Amino acid sequence: MLLVMLIPFLLLQAAVHASAVTPKSPAEIVAAAPASDWIEIAPDDLLVMQLAPVRDAKARRVVIQLMPAPFSQSWIANIRTLAKAHWWDGTSVNRVQDNYVVQWGDATEKKPLPAGLGKTDQNEYERRLNDDQMRQWSDWTAALTAKRRERARDDAPYPDSYAMFTGFLAGFPSALEPRVNLRGAFVGWPVHCYGMVGVGRNLSPDAGNGAELYTVIGHAPRHLDRNIALVGRVVEGIEHLSSLPRGTGSLGFYERPEQRVPIVSIRLASELSEAERPQLQYLSTESASFAAYADARANRRDAFFIVPAGGADICNVPVPVRRKP
Amino acid sequence: MLLVMLIPFLLLQAAVHASAVTPKSPAEIVAAAPASDWIEIAPDDLLVMQLAPVRDAKARRVVIQLMPAPFSQSWIANIRTLAKAHWWDGTSVNRVQDNYVVQWGDATEKKPLPAGLGKTDQNEYERRLNDDQMRQWSDWTAALTAKRRERARDDAPYPDSYAMFTGFLAGFPSALEPRVNLRGAFVGWPVHCYGMVGVGRNLSPDAGNGAELYTVIGHAPRHLDRNIALVGRVVEGIEHLSSLPRGTGSLGFYERPEQRVPIVSIRLASELSEAERPQLQYLSTESASFAAYADARANRRDAFFIVPAGGADICNVPVPVRRKP
Numbered sequence: 001m002l003l004v005m006l007i008p009f010l011l012l013q014a015a016v017h018a019s020a021v022t023p024k025s026p027a028e029i030v031a032a033a034p035a036s037d038w039i040e041i042a043p044d045d046l047l048v049m050q051l052a053p054v055r056d057a058k059a060r061r062v063v064i065q066l067m068p069a070p071f072s073q074s075w076i077a078n079i080r081t082l083a084k085a086h087w088w089d090g091t092s093v094n095r096v097q098d099n100y101v102v103q104w105g106d107a108t109e110k111k112p113l114p115a116g117l118g119k120t121d122q123n124e125y126e127r128r129l130n131d132d133q134m135r136q137w138s139d140w141t142a143a144l145t146a147k148r149r150e151r152a153r154d155d156a157p158y159p160d161s162y163a164m165f166t167g168f169l170a171g172f173p174s175a176l177e178p179r180v181n182l183r184g185a186f187v188g189w190p191v192h193c194y195g196m197v198g199v200g201r202n203l204s205p206d207a208g209n210g211a212e213l214y215t216v217i218g219h220a221p222r223h224l225d226r227n228i229a230l231v232g233r234v235v236e237g238i239e240h241l242s243s244l245p246r247g248t249g250s251l252g253f254y255e256r257p258e259q260r261v262p263i264v265s266i267r268l269a270s271e272l273s274e275a276e277r278p279q280l281q282y283l284s285t286e287s288a289s290f291a292a293y294a295d296a297r298a299n300r301r302d303a304f305f306i307v308p309a310g311g312a313d314i315c316n317v318p319v320p321v322r323r324k325p
Numbered sequence: 326m327l328l329v330m331l332i333p334f335l336l337l338q339a340a341v342h343a344s345a346v347t348p349k350s351p352a353e354i355v356a357a358a359p360a361s362d363w364i365e366i367a368p369d370d371l372l373v374m375q376l377a378p379v380r381d382a383k384a385r386r387v388v389i390q391l392m393p394a395p396f397s398q399s400w401i402a403n404i405r406t407l408a409k410a411h412w413w414d415g416t417s418v419n420r421v422q423d424n425y426v427v428q429w430g431d432a433t434e435k436k437p438l439p440a441g442l443g444k445t446d447q448n449e450y451e452r453r454l455n456d457d458q459m460r461q462w463s464d465w466t467a468a469l470t471a472k473r474r475e476r477a478r479d480d481a482p483y484p485d486s487y488a489m490f491t492g493f494l495a496g497f498p499s500a501l502e503p504r505v506n507l508r509g510a511f512v513g514w515p516v517h518c519y520g521m522v523g524v525g526r527n528l529s530p531d532a533g534n535g536a537e538l539y540t541v542i543g544h545a546p547r548h549l550d551r552n553i554a555l556v557g558r559v560v561e562g563i564e565h566l567s568s569l570p571r572g573t574g575s576l577g578f579y580e581r582p583e584q585r586v587p588i589v590s591i592r593l594a595s596e597l598s599e600a601e602r603p604q605l606q607y608l609s610t611e612s613a614s615f616a617a618y619a620d621a622r623a624n625r626r627d628a629f630f631i632v633p634a635g636g637a638d639i640c641n642v643p644v645p646v647r648r649k650p
Contacts, residue, residue, distance in 0.1 A: 098564045099519050122631060161484040161638035194424050194544045204631050219519045219544050219640050223625050226632040239423045239571040246564040300548050306447060306529050307551040313486035313638065315544050 023301035026293050030320045033289035038281040039171065040324065041065050041235070046269035046278055047083060049104075051093070051240055052262040063236040063269075063278045064197055064215075065321075068170045070127045071190050075199050075229045078117045078210035083268045085114035087211065092260035093244065097252025099218030102241040103200060105211055107260060113211060120199075120207040125226045126189040128182060129169075136286060137169050137176060137188070159311045162222045166191065166314035168285035172233070173314045175225065190230040193220050193315035195238050199229040217242040220315040235280055235321045279324035293320065348626030351618050355645045358614035363606040364496065365649065366390050366560070371594035371603055372408060374429075376418070376565055377587040388561040388594075388603045389522055389540075390646075393495045395452045396515050400524050400554045403442045403535035408593045410439035412536065417585035418569065422577025424543030427566040428525060430536055432585060438536060445524075445532040450551045451514040453507060454494075461611060462494050462501060462513070484636045487547045491516065491639035493610035497558070498639045500550065515555040518545050518640035520563050524554040542567040545640040560605055560646045604649035618645065 024032070045068070051060035066076050082088065088104070091111070095103035129137065160166045163175030169188060173196075176188045192198070193216065200212030208229060215234050234241070249255040269277045283290050298312035349357070370393070376385035391401050407413065413429070416436070420428035454462065485491045488500030494513060498521075501513045517523070522540045526533035533554060540559050559566070574580040594602045608615050623637035 096568075098567055125631075159486040161486065161636045161641075162634050203628055222641065223622070223630075223634045223637065225634065227625075227630050242423055243421075243568050243570055245568055297548070300552075303528055305548075305552050306450075309487050309548045309550065311486045312548065316486075316547065 024292075024296060025300075025302040026296045029289060029293045029296055030283060033283060033287070033293075035325075037284050037287035037289045038322070039284050041280045041282060043270035043272075043277055044080070044268055046235075046280070047079070047232070047266055048269055048272060048276075048278065049088075049237075049266045050264040052264055060240040061237050062234060062240050063280065064232050065235045065280070065282070066232040067172055067190060067230070070129065070133060070169075071172075071174070071188070072124065072199075072229045072231050074118055074120045074124060075208065075210045075231050078120070079213075079231060080268060081114055081116050082211055083266055084271070086265065086267075087111070087114055088263055088266035091263050093241070093263065094247075094260050095214075095251060095253045096217075096241075096244045096247050098246045100216070100221060100252065101214040102217050102244060103212065103214040104261075104263060105200065105213060107257070113209070117209055120209060120229065122205055122207040124207075125229060126187045128179075129176070129186050129188045133169060133188070134186060137167050137174070160313060162225060163191070168290075168319065171282050171285050171319055173317075173319070175314075189226050191220070191314060192216055192222050192224045192230065193233075193318070194218070195234040195318075196230050197232045197234060198224070199231060201228060215241060220313075222315075235282070236278060281322055281324055283320040285319060290319075293317075349617075349621060350625075350627040351621045354614060354618045354621055355608060358608055358612065358618075358645075360650075362609050362612035362614045363647070364609050366605045366607060368595035368597075368602055369405070369593055371560075371605070372404070372557070372591055373594055373597060373601075373603065374413075374562075374591045375589040377589055385565040386562050387559060387565050388605065389557050390560045390605070390607070391557040392497055392515060392555070395454065395458060395494075396497075396499070396513070397449065397524075397554045397556045399443055399445045399449060400533065400535045400556050403445070404538075404556060405593060406439055406441050407536055408591055409596070411590065411592075412436070412439055413588050413591035416588050418566070418588065419572075419585050420539075420576065420578045421542075421566075421569045421572050423571045425541070425546065425577065426539040427542050427569060428537065428539040429586075429588060430525065430538060432582070438534070442534055445534060445554065447530055447532040449532075450554060451512045453504075454501070454511050454513045458494060458513070459511060462492050462499070485638060487550060488516070493615075493644065496607050496610050496644055498642075498644070500639075514551050516545070516639060517541055517547050517549045517555065518558075518643070519543070520559040520643075521555050522557045522559060523549070524556060526553060540566060545638075547640075560607070561603060606647055606649055608645040610644060615644075618642075 045066045047064040047066065049062040053059050091104065091106045093102060093104040094107045163177060165176040172190055173193050174188050174190050176186050178184045178186050195215060197213055197215045199208035199210050200214055201208030244261060246252060247254040254260050294317045297317045299308040299310060301308060370391045372389040372391065374387040378384050416429065416431045418427060418429040419432045488502060490501040497515055498518050499513050499515050501511050503509045503511050519541050522538055524533035524535050525537035525539055569586060571577055572579040579585050619642045622642045624633040624635060626633060
């Protein structure tokens, strides 16, 4: 069968040349990562969304990992409060805009909010990073740039179109920039890659309370970075959102109420029984396995490829997530 | 040479800014573009794909614009031959991989090919550009970089993660790089943005004949650039492909034949009656309107935005296409 990407051929190659120095594909590097490089996602950091089943299909479950500190913690506290109040039960997916976002929440805009929601502030879209966070922040960009210099005689210090530096902080894609008015201290912010989850808002200074959420289902809309709060990412089941019929109204909103996709429930995994809880792990972005994986994503050397790119944008290095073996 | 290319663009930018009192959104700039900035797409450059209708929906029509010279013309000649032979009629969409591609062709791999298909060559994934083509190539990257310097004190000469320069040639997103072994002459290649259409192939040196095609339905897989032939882009109806159920087999292939989506027909628009022909135009990438649009995409100043990005990757500046008014 003609394939765009030829994993079966790769497996064949691996079998034939197992003892040789065949460069590994990103998937092979991830498969070979030791157990110690995988980090379990705590049940309190997982949101489990159940969509109403479609007539010919099984249950549609979407699992979202909430971001750890330092970013967006005020919105995430609200999201935990909303989930514990079962506030999203009976709401719906209301907007599906092709190559952009899927958005869900209360279409009536009249559902009373639970008590205990905190204030949010647009100044929190970015955060000054402390020394610990700076150490965590893996500067894979620098390594890519060294390779690019070799290949393209390029003096660019980094290869991102939107930020001075991009990398990973506590498992999430993020950007980094020094600030002159902070004596050169660095500020960071999470970035809008495929599957990232953000908070809908009205015009500034409103920053959204966390009740209206969206996820990216197309090319990374990085112009939204620092303009809207990101709170997590879909780690399982995004196909149940990305394959929904596109809305035909303005901005991809569904025009008729019956087109909306009912949300049965959204729960923190910590509220589910042990059996219902997703058991997920992500590859530590500070591990050697991740560095090798990112390098292989940026320099594909497996059999299908002729010209390795010599670089990769941050959203083309998705953090590997797996079910706990 | 690049400086020469840069100067007219900077003058253009100055003109754009002098006349702009209220910042316009990208959509407003496109809506205000004069008729002379729109280029009609010739019927011989349009492929019209009809998918079998779903039970509760209307016809599903996908329209693809084939790329003009200089890129990929040997594959495109084959595609015209295949369309004229009605070769795709009765074939199917066989693969839908989330955040990657939708692929179609003959799932049986046994359908005889029509006479007259030419040879293809992987050396044609990139092309040396002549002076005319270099003049056409709009170096919007340089202008963006000037803005980035201001904002981020960044000495990067360009903001792309994969190529030294990105821009547009004859309406298509492409990349550009000097080659030392060609005495510094520039080679260019088309790039894998959302909606771009490419040619499936087996392992190199096979370069595909054009019978097996795919389109990008996720974050731009730029690592495929120069590794596979790009032949065009979807200009209407991509939602009929991007919202298809994801395949659950390896690489997103459908596991059961009945899951495949039947293709009723693929025709060159020139073979259709006047009434059936899509009448489409794209915004000239050499026009002042396009330069203003690209600038607005990179520096969003409309009411929703707080922090303009000061840059954009090439795939976040999709070339506007409209129905002929």
